[in-house]
Amino acid sequence: MGRITSCSKLIRQLTHTSRGFASSSAAAQSLGRPGEVVTNVTAPEGPSGVLHVPPRLLMGPGPANSHPRVLAAQTLPLLGHMHPPFFKIMDEIQQGLRYVFQTNSKHVLMVSGTGHAGMEACIANLLEPGETIVVGNNGIWGSRVCDLAERYQAKVVNLQKEPGQTYSKDDLSKALEEHKPAVLFLTQGESSTGTHQNLAGVGELCRKHGTLLLVDTVCSLGGVPLFSDAWEVDAIYSGSQKCLAAPPGGAPLFFGERAFEKLQSRKSKVASYYFDLNLVGDYWGWYDKRFYHHTGMTSTWYGMREALALVANEGLDNMWARHQAVADHLWAGLRELNLEPFVEKPEDRLITVNTIKIPEGVDPVALVTNAMEKYNLEISGGLGGTVGKVWRVGLMGYNAKMENVEMVLAAFRDGLKKQGRL
Structure with missing residues (x-):
């Protein structure tokens, strides 16, 4: 009790010192108590009233406008991120992802973050230092994968083409034969140039060379045909805010069996804790249990659940x-x-x-x-x-x-x- 009294006396004394406000504020901050001080940063003019957002019809490369049902879902009451009802929502999201990816793989989830988060999760988990990745770079997303893979200490082969061009199976076969990469990266829909990469037969080609096929579908998933299992694609990431028409903030991700085996057989620890799919997969039930990794994006996942339900309803x-x-x-x-x-x-x-x-x-x-x-x-x-x-x-x-x-x-x-x- 004496200690509390002496602390209060100290604050009162400092409040009336010649150093005045600054001293009392510093003392209160150091003690972690509100005391008799005044805030030394004024209230902002911006986030103080009711939010107003002008209406826009978003017909650019994304984000797209969301369905009203998706927006309404995000206003529902929050659940704890480890509550069984929330796990049920996560399970339903996974069911929807299997449908939209056209896969029977268990290993699907939503990465907490935008499409770039999905990109980084795939690179971080599929590549080990010193391994080679051949990057089909015909636009900005290939350029960013080159940059990202270098940051994870991979050897990058930049298979560059002019904007507006795509890759033939002959182009890819020659690159795989010459470089024998661990991973081949392609963008199905390159939003910076408007190209659509044909993926049919590429997975089979990669398997002949022992290479994993990683595909960016951020602006194509749900808008153009994709058959992950039939085309033997090994890993895919996407974004929530384009053809799936949910707000930005979630990155759908798919790992086939070969990609999952690569994750399990790594010689080195995944360099990113946040994107380590051994840990994130645990949270999503990949290993038949649920362990806490991070706080799930509750309202965002509500919206994703509704967006995927709308896809299933339409077909x-x-x-x-x-x-x-x-x-x-x-x-x-x-x-x-x-x-x-x-x-x-x-x-x-x-x-x-x-x-x-x-x-x-x-x-x-x-x-x-x-x-x-x-x-x-x-x-x-x-x-x-x-x-x-x-x-x-x-x-x-x-x-x-x-x-x-x-x-x-x-x-x-x-x-x-x-x-x-x-």
Whole structure:
């Protein structure tokens, strides 16, 4: 009791010293008690009232707008991250992921983080220091995998192509034969360039060379066909915020049996604790038990559960057909405006993120700005090697609707007219 009294007396004395406010504040902070002091940082003007967010139709490369059912799910009461009802939600997410990945593998989960978190989780777990990865680098995501793999001390073979090009089986066969890598990385849908990589037969090719096939499906999962088991893909990561139409913050991840065996047979510990799938997999029940690793993203997983339920309700075949139909409608309208695709080969064009050549003499920024200011509509410019060369229009998930395509076409028509091009 005496110690408490003396502490209170000390604070009162310091409050009235010539050093005044600063001294009393420092004393209270050092003692961890509120005492008789005043805050020395003023309340912010920003997060003090009711949040207001302007409406936007997000028709760029992502994120896409979320279904109202997904947004509503995120307002539900919080559960503890180790509560049985929350484990049930995690189990349902895994069931939905098996469907959308088209796999029977037990080893699916959501990484807590964006698509980049999924990328890092795969690189950290599948590669050991000194092992070789061949990276199909035909856009910004291949470049980032090169950077990331180097950080994990892998030997990187940068199999670079110009933006707008994809890889033939002959390209890949030669690279595998020459470099004998532990991992081959490809991006199914390269959102910076608008390319769609054909994966059929690549898994079989990798197995002949003892190589794991890792695929980025961040902007393609749910929008274009993917058959993880049938195509013998070993590992995949994706993002929640594009064709699955949930808010950003979750990275769907799939490991096939060969990838899981690699994880189990590592000679070195996974360099990242947060992304160690031995530990994260424990939390998701990969090992027939549940151990705490980190606090699960409760509200985010509510939204993912609903997003995956919506995919199951629509059916993947119908969902893929819907994305194809709206893409066909978009390009029919763009051609009437004398606009052309950036990707030359039709079979290489991605339908979920469409890249459109910027005609000579057109101000691309002015068109994008007009779309936002007049229509509350996001149309994006290029990224990486396509900056200044393309516009990018996303047709993903909840936003892949004919009425949204019509608004995009109206914005292009208006923007081109304002520049005297129609």
